[in-house]
Amino acid sequence: MKVKLKISFYLRANYFNRLGESPINIRVFLNGEKRYFGSTGFFVNRDMWDNNADRVIGRTPSARTINMALNEIELKIRDIVRSREGDSGFTVEKLYSLYAGKDKTITNFVDFFEDFIESVEQQIGHGKSAATAQKYKTTKKHFLSFLKSKHGWTSVSPFDVTPALISDFGIYLRTIGGMQENTATKTLKTLKTVTIQAQKVGFLDHDPFINLRFHLKPVDRGFLTEEEIEVLMSKQFDVKRLEHVRDIFVFSCFTGLAYIDVSNLTEENIVTLGGTDWIMTKRQKTSITENVPILDVAREIINKYHSSADRNGRLLPILSNQKMNAYLKEIADLCGIKKRLSYHMARHTYATLLLSKGVPMETVSKLLGHTNIKTTQIYARITNKKIEQDVMRVADQLNAFSNFGKV
Secondary structure, three states: OOEEEEEEEOOOOOOOOOOOOOEEEEEEEEEEEEEEEEEEEEEEEEHHHHHOOOOEEOOOHHHHHHHHHHHHHHHHHHHHHHHHHOOOOHHHHHHHHHHHOOOOEEEEEEEEEEEEHHHHOOOOOOOOOOOHHHHHHHHHHHHHHHHHHHHOOOOOHHOOOOOOHHHHHHHHHHOOOOOOOHHHHHHHHHHHEEEEEEOOOOOOEEEOOOOOOOOOOOOOOOOOOOHHHHHHHHOOOOOOOHHHHHHHHHHHHHHOHHHHHHHHOOHHHEEEOOOOOEEEEOOOOOOOOOEOOOOOHHHHHHHOOOOOOOOOOOOOOOHHHHHHHHHHHHHHHHHHOOOOHHHHHHHHHHHHHHHOOOOOOOHHHHHHHHOHHHHHHHHHHOOOOOHHHHHHHHHHHHHHHHHHOOO
């Protein structure tokens, strides 16, 4: 069978170094299979890149050096493919291993897990996000801690990745690991994804998660009532830092943006369409587009900090998440709010406000950048709870009609 090979060099989207240059990455197609081979290590300005030729434009010394290096990379890949001609089991994954010098046989599951994470990192910006890669890294860290704590191991053979081991890992997460039920379940689901890939490539010949079903417990996601938002917004603080943190929190309440997404905002994220200002960005967690119209409250906060020297090129001056959360606890105490303020709560508050004002769930889902409307439906339950609280506040007045029909 004739080998079908295509090697493509391209510029990574939405990424620039300090000089405004983008990295040149490699993508390879082999017999219908696609694999991202990562960065070449070279950077170039986007206006100096020829998308048709997959090379740098011009004959400057820099352009010639980079293009020669790209030619050598392409030649290396083609030589590897030629050397394996006739090998019916030769896949694009094996090609990548040989190209990257990782063609040694993986014999334990921890090494397979590490190789899996590297593969995910290569796909960041192409269907995978940095948050996804971090999720796998965190799960691997917990799994290694479990192996060492329970068995004194630093690795585990594929034969020992059994349903019993997975069950013990789940118990470890909920006890020694100190995780809540849902967090432990999500960690196990992440590990299951790795084992599924291991089965697909033949590294595992069994399913260690067989007969294991996952159930996430419904979470009562906290939110602020309109009265609590009013108290928070009208509070006068003696300490400027508290006022600053309160303002950023309120900004999140009226945009629905997560902490990291607020932190990443620059003035370039503000776009005017049809006379309306929008924040247009991508959620770091999912890489899903999140377009939010700027309400008056959010606009006032942007204007307030427009001349701040602490912005460092960002739209708003942001402290670390840890410091923000510490100050939010103090702010809640000063405002008499008996709830744990967090940026998760601010995001939930935004969703609840919109739903309670009659905004359709599909619209709210879009505004929040949710990948699944089921996530948004959680907030509908919150809104029902709010309706119940509102009705109960006037229950005594309504109960005055209880004598209806009585003589």
